[in-house]
Amino acid sequence: MLALLVFAFLLDVALGSIHIPFKAVLGILISPDTADTTWLYIIQQIRLPKALTAVVVGCGLSVSGLQMQTLFRNPLAGPSVLGITAGASLGVALVMLSAGTITSLYSIKELGISGSWLIILASSIGAAMVMLLVVTISSSLKDNVIVLIVGVMIGNITFSIISIWQYFSAPELIKDYLIWTFGSLGGVTGDQLLILTIVVIIGTAISFVSSKLLDALLLGDNYARSMGVTVKRARLLIIGSTSILAGGITAFCGPIGFIGIAVPHLTRALFNTSNHRILIPGCCLVGTLLMLVCDIVAQLPGSQTVLPINVITALVGSPVVIWIIVGRNKLKGF
Template identity: 50%
Template structure:
């Protein structure tokens, strides 16, 4: 009887995991079309409205009606749009991995404390320089976007190494989750102390960084952001089978021959690299990592990571581009905090999760 029940459960799971093959390319093609439209939209709209056809001409290397449009698109809007697309894709995929690994629908890319580590790195530079009142260091560029990205990268990398070390030692993903939360609390406490003893100007600079922005990445920084994000996404694609096996629990995955510890380390490394890189260059972008995986599951009605990972890439990129577009308030010179916009997108999704999937009862519906 137990064997029959287990076989039935596996069959049901497989039916939900493996959607019909003919549906997958059509759905992903539709999402790719929407993502491309959002990308062109972000290049067209802003304080200066540039017609779609002129944007296409500029991307093709042709001369538009106005020469200044080329500068606006290539030097300002294109790197920002690429950054938004990469960040949205990275956070969406990282959130999907964390929710699957911890079997928690409210897990996000920063659950391991990587974001807090990045924030600590930035706080040490911004608030530390402010506390020392060393004007020479500030003039030398320690408060530039590049230095903030470097500081956040060091902080996120340090936490990543600590988490990977812990992942080799602990047997349970729940224990790893708790340890990640404790790391987050510790780093947040240090940041709070730095804030308390810092001067007002430096506190304002740090708070501005926490608002999040896709507009601070230059073409030089893109040479780091794009390859590192690509490596993290590639690792996520490689781990697709491991993620699918973990959907039914670690015991089932182990019975299927999966090396749980090695899979956990790979998933943690991929998720932390993706989240840490985005935080380093864009600041702590909230809610996208939670919301995007659930949107993809709802749109595609599937739990198969073979389709969810590319879907998260496309939907995440689209959501980030639209959020950035809304933050720019097209037609005006007003720039809204990016995290305020992503919260407006993500918070309703989280509420929907709680009401629809019974998070309070500890269930993990996919």
């Protein structure tokens, strides 16, 4: 599996709209000095960051999805159920659709849509606000299912606000916003990649530390309580790390669907366990692999076109999940 992962990573770096031979790619990765400068630039500045982003995003979304499915004991839960993605979208919509404050438009045009710090800041704040709201409400609730419903409702409210905003906005602005919602791995470079990586490492680390809690929560709130788990505190920890992961990734790459829901199921099927100490690293592996494959497909090998990543994740991933789950004829874990 690791070998497969390394191969997918290399393939992802090697493929793109400009043809670079596989050998040359390896050469650049091993000893950068000897290579053609154009190729060196493309690999180092564009393709390598993009592949690394795919790795980080794959890890983060999968782990946060796993946590949500365990916490809510619901196979359809994913990173977006708590409305965090919606919050990020609201932040972005706020900036993009607020009809031409000149600075925002300028910075978007100048830096490219997903590469803009302004957009990142806006969506981070949006995600954080919604997360704060969900955490505040949920801290007074006893039942995790109610927390889930509250999260979904807040997400709906947020999307409604965005829709109203879109309704009153100029078509060009809406187009820009729509492009953001397609998601992109390509805009994250340099410092941004570093920050995103740190955010995802922190989120995943918190998640791994709470793997014992997650195991206990598999039996439901009451059993968890009888084993000494303070359910409210555990919930806060889990929602917190999910928010960091999902919020951070959405801020940098736009909303990327599907991975968070699908990868935990694939991982459970492949590793045949419910132990989170194994499932969390497992999700990182499977999530990374799936994300790299999606990115390779998105570039449509041999062509000049690049499809939006958010479209590909569902298009490539769904059949895989259907194949595996129908093949086993039951949804393991639930």
